[in-house]
Amino acid sequence: MSKIYLIDVTNRDGVQTAKLGLSKLEKTLINVYLNEMGVFQSEFGFPTTRHESLYLQANLELAKMGVLHPIRLEGWIRAVAQDVETAFKLVPDIRHLNLSISTSDQMINGKFLGKKTKEDILMMMVEAVDAAKSYGAESIGVNAEDASRTDLDFLIKFGLAAKEHGADRLRYCDTLGYDNPFTIYETVKKLAENTGMPIELHCHSDLGMAVANSIAGAKGAIDGGQDAYINTTLNGIGERAGNADLLAAVLAITKSKGFAEEYQLGNKIDLSKSWEIAKFASYAFGVPIPINQPGVGANAFAHSSGIHADGVIKDPETYELYGYQELGRGEPVQVETGREIITGQYSGISGFRHVMRSIMDETEGKMAVLFHDDKEAREILELVRYANVEAQKPLVEDELMFIAKYPAIAKKLLTLKPLDY
Numbered sequence: 158m159s160k161i162y163l164i165d166v167t168n169r170d171g172v173q174t175a176k177l178g179l180s181k182l183e184k185t186l187i188n189v190y191l192n193e194m195g196v197f198q199s200e201f202g203f204p205t206t207r208h209e210s211l212y213l214q215a216n217l218e219l220a221k222m223g224v225l226h227p228i229r230l231e232g233w234i235r236a237v238a239q240d241v242e243t244a245f246k247l248v249p250d251i252r253h254l255n256l257s258i259s260t261s262d263q264m265i266n267g268k269f270l271g272k273k274t275k276e277d278i279l280m281m282m283v284e285a286v287d288a289a290k291s292y293g294a295e296s297i298g299v300n301a302e303d304a305s306r307t308d309l310d311f312l313i314k315f316g317l318a319a320k321e322h323g324a325d326r327l328r329y330c331d332t333l334g335y336d337n338p339f340t341i342y343e344t345v346k347k348l349a350e351n352t353g354m355p356i357e358l359h360c361h362s363d364l365g366m367a368v369a370n371s372i373a374g375a376k377g378a379i380d381g382g383q384d385a386y387i388n389t390t391l392n393g394i395g396e397r398a399g400n401a402d403l404l405a406a407v408l409a410i411t412k413s414k415g416f417a418e419e420y421q422l423g424n425k426i427d428l429s430k431s432w433e434i435a436k437f438a439s440y441a442f443g444v445p446i447p448i449n450q451p452g453v454g455a456n457a458f459a460h461s462s463g464i465h466a467d468g469v470i471k472d473p474e475t476y477e478l479y480g481y482q483e484l485g486r487g488e489p490v491q492v493e494t495g496r497e498i499i500t501g502q503y504s505g506i507s508g509f510r511h512v513m514r515s516i517m518d519e520t521e522g523k524m525a526v527l528f529h530d531d532k533e534a535r536e537i538l539e540l541v542r543y544a545n546v547e548a549q550k551p552l553v554e555d556e557l558m559f560i561a562k563y564p565a566i567a568k569k570l571l572t573l574k575p576l577d578y
């Protein structure tokens with residue numbers, strides 16, 4: 158039986174969101190958390206974008222070190238042979254790519270102004286796939302941008318051409334969030350049947366249906382005999398109205414009426430990390446979690462009306478589909494109301510030692526091996542200062558711990574000098 162896998166695109170679609178962004182350290186922490194949760198793949202960035210090169214290289218080093226394992230790190234680029242060459246020049250160790258090109262008449266005509274035909278699109282895509290193969294790509298997804306407004310025959314042709322040249326998956330992009338669960342099911346099922354390729358579902362929420370469309374599309378792929386790969390983001394953040402929320406997608410797959418009896422995740426997801434990762438994404442992006450967000454919103458487990466409160470007190474299942482404990486919620490959160498020492502871009506060694514000591518106390522000796530001497534402490538502080546310059550807000554404990562544990566990697570992440578080319 159075919160299965161459903163998750164490809165999180167927070168570090169690609171999420172950071173493309175207007176008015177928002179992440180530091181390279183924040184992007185790295187997101188990869189670490191996604192790996193801990195058991196997410197199959199992270200679309201971790203843009204291999205042709207020069208300010209990402211050191212971040213991407215550093216994360217691939219973390220993969221080699223076993224820190225980012227078993228998660229797969231994959232880069233997004235345009236389906237242009239020249240971009241493939243640039244990607245491998247800037248990030249030689251990259252092994253997983255998604256190659257993107259527009260397939261709808263609207264986008265082909267709108268972007269290329271009549272200078273490109275559909276045959277040209279196919280040609281560009283297969284040349285890019287060939288190039289990626291020749292540079293040693295181990296997995297290649299081809300993205301049909303605006304697939305939901307592309308005629309099915311052309312999508313099938315696109316998929317078959319990609320497959321013939323060695324691509325592994327076809328990404329069906331509902332770029333404008335135009336599909337509904339009924340249309341995406343039918344289209345994706347036919348795509349899977351006619352191309353024999355695993356299908357990625359990339360859904361947006363312009364009509365409020367990103368998660369519903371994702372699982373309907375996944376069902377279509379599986380009914381068509383192929384694996385499904387759902388693209389998600391943390392807290393549903395993404396361009397315009399956003400993408401399919403990671404947690405909501407997992408909950409929909411595993412908890413919705415009768416779905417999990419037939420359609421299952423290919424690898425286990427540890428939902429107990431949900432609360433922590435949602436909080437971190439909210440802090441890093443500077444976007445509050447909506448009060449009614451599935452699972453992690455402040456009201457997701459709040460009951461006030463008489464009948465509901467009475468029911469849930471007697472038996473939680475009366476008004477809750479799943480427990481808050483499963484999502485890692487329920488621990489009291491401590492808020493400092495007195496004196497605070499915070500590390501920042503102008504911090505000194507005394508304050509820094511104080512902060513690190515308090516983290517150590519909380520984590521019971523987890524950090525005990527750190528700081529063999531004063532020189533080492535000062536070196537870590539210097540990196541922490543730079544991380545603050547980039548983030549422009551206080552670092553969370555996991556970021557401080559990360560820098561202390563992997564100073565050489567942190568240094569690479571924090572190096573943002575424009576590269577020569």
Ligand SMILES: [Zn+2]
Nearest residue numbers: 170332359396
């Ligand atoms: Zn998108």
